[in-house]
Amino acid sequence: MDKKVIVGMSGGVDSSLTAHLLKERGFEVEGVSLILFDKGCVNPAGKAPCCSAETATDAMKTAHALDVKHTCMDMRDEFSEKVIRPFIEAYKKGLTPNPCILCNRHIKFPSLIRASDERGFGFIATGHYAKIDNETPLLMRGADTKKDQSYVLYSLPKEIIRRLILPLGEKTKTEVRVIAASLHMASAKKPESQEICFIEAGNYIDFMKSVGEAAASEGDIIDIETGKVLARHSGIHLFTIGQRKRLPATGKPVYVVRVDTLTNNVYIGPAEMAMMKKFMVRDINWLVEPASSCIRATVKVRSMMKDEPASLRLNDDNTVEVEFDGPQWAPAPGQSVVFYDGDIVLGGGVIQPF
Numbered sequence: 001m002d003k004k005v006i007v008g009m010s011g012g013v014d015s016s017l018t019a020h021l022l023k024e025r026g027f028e029v030e031g032v033s034l035i036l037f038d039k040g041c042v043n044p045a046g047k048a049p050c051c052s053a054e055t056a057t058d059a060m061k062t063a064h065a066l067d068v069k070h071t072c073m074d075m076r077d078e079f080s081e082k083v084i085r086p087f088i089e090a091y092k093k094g095l096t097p098n099p100c101i102l103c104n105r106h107i108k109f110p111s112l113i114r115a116s117d118e119r120g121f122g123f124i125a126t127g128h129y130a131k132i133d134n135e136t137p138l139l140m141r142g143a144d145t146k147k148d149q150s151y152v153l154y155s156l157p158k159e160i161i162r163r164l165i166l167p168l169g170e171k172t173k174t175e176v177r178v179i180a181a182s183l184h185m186a187s188a189k190k191p192e193s194q195e196i197c198f199i200e201a202g203n204y205i206d207f208m209k210s211v212g213e214a215a216a217s218e219g220d221i222i223d224i225e226t227g228k229v230l231a232r233h234s235g236i237h238l239f240t241i242g243q244r245k246r247l248p249a250t251g252k253p254v255y256v257v258r259v260d261t262l263t264n265n266v267y268i269g270p271a272e273m274a275m276m277k278k279f280m281v282r283d284i285n286w287l288v289e290p291a292s293s294c295i296r297a298t299v300k301v302r303s304m305m306k307d308e309p310a311s312l313r314l315n316d317d318n319t320v321e322v323e324f325d326g327p328q329w330a331p332a333p334g335q336s337v338v339f340y341d342g343d344i345v346l347g348g349g350v351i352q353p354f
Helices: 013-024 053-066 076-092 099-119 173-182 204-210
Strands: 004-008 028-035 069-074 123-125 130-133 138-141 219-223 229-233 255-260 265-269 275-286 294-300 308-314 320-329 336-341 344-351
Touching: 004 013, 004 099, 013 028, 013 053, 013 123, 013 173, 028 053, 028 099, 053 069, 069 099, 076 099, 076 204, 099 123
Parallel strands: 004 028, 004 123, 028 069, 219 265
Antiparallel strands: 130 138, 138 344, 219 229, 255 265, 275 320, 275 344, 294 308, 294 336, 308 320, 336 344
8 A cells, every 4th residue: 555645734733633643654744735815814713724824834833843744835826716716706696605615626635636646645635524435435424423524525526535545534523632632732722723714704795895796786685475675785695595694674583585696686584484395406526326316315405414314316417406305494506415325425516596
């Protein structure tokens, strides 16, 4: 077995311990940090997010302490083109994008593979909480059900999964911090990375204002039950299905239940109207080829939800109709959907506009 591996190092505890564990297993380890954006934004805990110049310095210090070689890759232009710009355009179209999945598919893992190929290394590794069977290849849930990150890895091609090692797949986050503390790693108590790494304090609305993309799609906020116009809004990027904030007072709890991208109107109504049982999914990536055109699976429409049983009907145009056994809370166009068979990731895609 090839014993050379490139470890994607963000400066956090997960990737730091990943490098240590692989070195302990006898691998020749080299750390690579990706610099993805310029802005020195910070998360609510006051720490720089992953994949910035600040955290690349932290990763370099950790690599030095572990006695492994470390280099940086400047991916700022590619990240802007393939992650930030599609993120902005999706919100302008009334969609709910997942930039982490875009980054994994188009930036992070292809960059690590390229670094591995340039050095003649056989494998790459990251600190994600999921499991890999390289031979099959299979992607599976991690042992830590609260931290499992198989959802954000579904879009990786099989060729990458064959070369990916995930040493934390059998561990919990608590175990990782305990081990890191016992090794006196500086990152042992470092807080979690923020949800969207390039957005200060997770506020995507302020981010879109800062890049001049805020007010391109004004429209009405309409009560879906009565048809009454309740207010004007300054852009459909402010809304996603299931949202309760920033809505006009009606005297009762209401939620966004529909975003009409043709008229820019936002429809609000009671919670039950944000429930949905059936929708179409595009941009399918199969990790396990389906045995027939209609299969059963459990399905997630967001990373932290419990996957629920559903029927999948495959179409000739590489779309899938998902029909849950029971209505689910607020699936939104643009969100990623992941299909499971037990702990195995079958594949996934992106919810089409309704």
